[in-house]
Amino acid sequence: MKFQIPIGPQHPALKEPISLRMTVEGEVIRDADLRLGYNHRGIEKLAEERTYLQNIYLTERICGICSHSHTTCFVQGVEALLEVVAPRRGQFLRYLVAELERVHSHLLWLGVAGHEAGFDSFFMYTWRDREVVMDILEMISGNRVHYAINTLGGVRRDIDEALRTKILDSLGILRARTDYYFKLGANEPSFVGRLAGVGRLSKEDALALCAVGPTARASGVAHDVRRDDPYGIYGEIPFEVCTADSCDVLGRTVVRIKELGQSYNIIEYLLRNLPDGPVAVKAPRRAKPGEVVSRDEAPRGENIHYIKANGSDKPERLKVRAPTLANYAATLARLKNGFIADIPLIFAAIDPCICCAERTVELIDGRSGRPTVVRWSDLRRRAARRAGRVSKKRNVECPL
Amino acid sequence: MLKRLVRWSRIKSPWILHLNSGACNACDIEVIAALTPRFDVERLGVLLKATPRHADVLVCSGPVTRQMKDRIIRIYEQTPDPKFVVAVGACAMSGCVYRGAYNIMGGIDQVIPVDVYVPGCPARPDAIIDGVVKLLGKL
Numbered sequence: 456m457k458f459q460i461p462i463g464p465q466h467p468a469l470k471e472p473i474s475l476r477m478t479v480e481g482e483v484i485r486d487a488d489l490r491l492g493y494n495h496r497g498i499e500k501l502a503e504e505r506t507y508l509q510n511i512y513l514t515e516r517i518c519g520i521c522s523h524s525h526t527t528c529f530v531q532g533v534e535a536l537l538e539v540v541a542p543r544r545g546q547f548l549r550y551l552v553a554e555l556e557r558v559h560s561h562l563l564w565l566g567v568a569g570h571e572a573g574f575d576s577f578f579m580y581t582w583r584d585r586e587v588v589m590d591i592l593e594m595i596s597g598n599r600v601h602y603a604i605n606t607l608g609g610v611r612r613d614i615d616e617a618l619r620t621k622i623l624d625s626l627g628i629l630r631a632r633t634d635y636y637f638k639l640g641a642n643e644p645s646f647v648g649r650l651a652g653v654g655r656l657s658k659e660d661a662l663a664l665c666a667v668g669p670t671a672r673a674s675g676v677a678h679d680v681r682r683d684d685p686y687g688i689y690g691e692i693p694f695e696v697c698t699a700d701s702c703d704v705l706g707r708t709v710v711r712i713k714e715l716g717q718s719y720n721i722i723e724y725l726l727r728n729l730p731d732g733p734v735a736v737k738a739p740r741r742a743k744p745g746e747v748v749s750r751d752e753a754p755r756g757e758n759i760h761y762i763k764a765n766g767s768d769k770p771e772r773l774k775v776r777a778p779t780l781a782n783y784a785a786t787l788a789r790l791k792n793g794f795i796a797d798i799p800l801i802f803a804a805i806d807p808c809i810c811c812a813e814r815t816v817e818l819i820d821g822r823s824g825r826p827t828v829v830r831w832s833d834l835r836r837r838a839a840r841r842a843g844r845v846s847k848k849r850n851v852e853c854p855l
Numbered sequence: 856m857l858k859r860l861v862r863w864s865r866i867k868s869p870w871i872l873h874l875n876s877g878a879c880n881a882c883d884i885e886v887i888a889a890l891t892p893r894f895d896v897e898r899l900g901v902l903l904k905a906t907p908r909h910a911d912v913l914v915c916s917g918p919v920t921r922q923m924k925d926r927i928i929r930i931y932e933q934t935p936d937p938k939f940v941v942a943v944g945a946c947a948m949s950g951c952v953y954r955g956a957y958n959i960m961g962g963i964d965q966v967i968p969v970d971v972y973v974p975g976c977p978a979r980p981d982a983i984i985d986g987v988v989k990l991l992g993k994l
């Protein structure tokens with residue numbers, strides 16, 4: 456007997472909240488479909504009515520978690536149109552904040568993965584450590600989430616020597632904690648048992664479905680815009696692209712933890728080699744007619760902004776392709792032949808989301824058409840029950 | 856007597872439902888940050904609930920997109936009385952940067968009555984806690 460399950464309509468942690476419609480047979484998902492548009496605010500239209508400078512603050516509010524990567528992408532594009540180049544110190548600070556944002560986003564995601572796997576202490580741990588990064592970001596920019604540090608032609612704030620040493624000190628704490636998570640993630644038998652083998656996406660599928668970011672990298676596709684098409688100063692920074700071959704949610708967790716380590720290295724490199732000089736140059740207000748495509752590597756994957764200028768101080772068109780959108784197709788593929796109980800995990804795996812709003816799931820009986828409503832928390836309870844059944848590797852060292 | 860007991864328990868342990876109506880997510884992660892160890896509102900008896908039927912306080916963020924409008928009203932109606940609404944963030948108050956966009960209503964108070972407004976873009980976790988405390992003080 457087949458059931459149709461709509462999930463949604465709201466998945467607030469995504470930039471595009473969606474409704475999922477799944478056809479299930481027993482516990483197994485046979486088909487999945489998506490509906491978008493619940494969080495549609497009309498930002499692209501709004502952008503056409505605002506000047507380039509105002510649009511920085513608008514693009515920042517596309518998403519609260521990777522706000523800096525959206526402004527970076529936008530500012531890079533507009534700087535190309537305006538033909539200004541940010542001074543080196545400004546660029547270093549811009550990408551310093553970008554890496555700090557990656558750290559906060561990945562820590563956030565780790566917590567969510569732990570939460571969805573039924574491992575709430577992990578969630579609380581990572582979120583506690585995330586506050587360290589939030590403090591650094593607040594000291595640099597003055598705000599915890601929307602940093603508003605980018606401006607046309609550089610950044611808006613400088614950091615001083617005291618702050619620089621403070622960030623370097625905090626890195627030590629974060630490094631130690633991340634090592635611990637790595638051990639925990641790789642050794643804790645119930646956690647590994649819950650994540651391994653869930654939501655498989657083969658390398659071929661990842662390529663065919665154009666997955667991006669950690670989702671693709673966990674399937675063995677070593678794609679990272681920072682290395683493949685270096686923007687800003689990434690060409691001169693040494694770092695590795697982390698991949699995993701297990702193609703499942705465990706792989707995605709491992710990739711993100713490894714990327715945390717790489718980000719710490721990048722942050723350290725940027726701080727140790729911070730050049731002197733101004734942080735911003737003055738940029739003209741009007742851009743010559745033209746168009747530009749700007750890409751950057753957001754915490755979740757490749758982010759693309761297309762900007763068309765018509766000679767005025769406002770863009771004629773702004774088009775944003777956020778990484779989550781690119782990963783939808785891959786998510787749907789992964790949901791197929793999975794279990795209902797795995798939906799939270801598979802879904803959370805593409806996106807470092809902290810969706811707190813509970814989504815309701817409506818189970819519609821395929822024959823009678825009578826809907827029964829299942830809450831997200833029930834889904835999680837099912838997930839927890841399934842986790843109890845998976846065989847656990849015994850005698851593995853569990854650090855604590 | 857019973858009334859006093861109910862009032863006491865309501866003040867001591869407000870259960871909240873977090874509702875996103877098209878927010879940019881930043882306010883939402885700050886609401887969650889308020890629940891995690893640094894701020895830890897659970898020590899004050901505040902619990903995040905899964906369903907509106909269990910909640911006393913709706914913590915809403917976002918400018919209310921047209922798609923979400925009816926759903927918010929439905930969720931509000933599902934919440935048992937007495938219910939309170941806290942609007943978190945500039946968007947929930949007035950629409951913030953999205954003001955003027957074609958798809959938003961421009962604030963939670965356009966669709967449901969609001970008791971407390973917490974400003975900020977995003978509102979800090981401390982501010983959100985303060986908002987809830989002010990609300991409880993009014994009871």
Ligand code: SF4
Nearest residue numbers: 878879882944945946
């Ligand atoms: S108030 Fe600001 S931070 Fe909060 S949801 Fe709205 S735009 Fe985002």
